[in-house]
Amino acid sequence: MRATHRQSVSRTVGRSQSDPVRKSASVAPDRADLAAYVANLAAELASLARAADLRTLAYLTDMVRLEAEQQCAILEAMRHQENEGNSRN
Secondary structure, X not given: OHHXXXXXXXXXXXXXXXXXXXXXXXXXXOHHHHHHHHXXXXXXXHHHHHHOOOHHHHHHHHHHHHHHHHHHHXXXXXXXXXXXXXXXX
């Protein structure tokens, strides 16, 4: 099960550095999108951990979620500022 999970995650998000799709900027997700994706995954993991009464794992995955949400907000704000700057020029 563990190898299958890793394979599905690598197909979904992480491609190897030699993968031509990853090298293409138009196809690769931007950092804000990736942070949002991590936040969603962490929220699901925290929910699973709480349901299994794995309190420490629930806490840690909630911390991951919070950090990912914060990074997403920062990156979105930076993108917004860049877009405003580009529209003024």
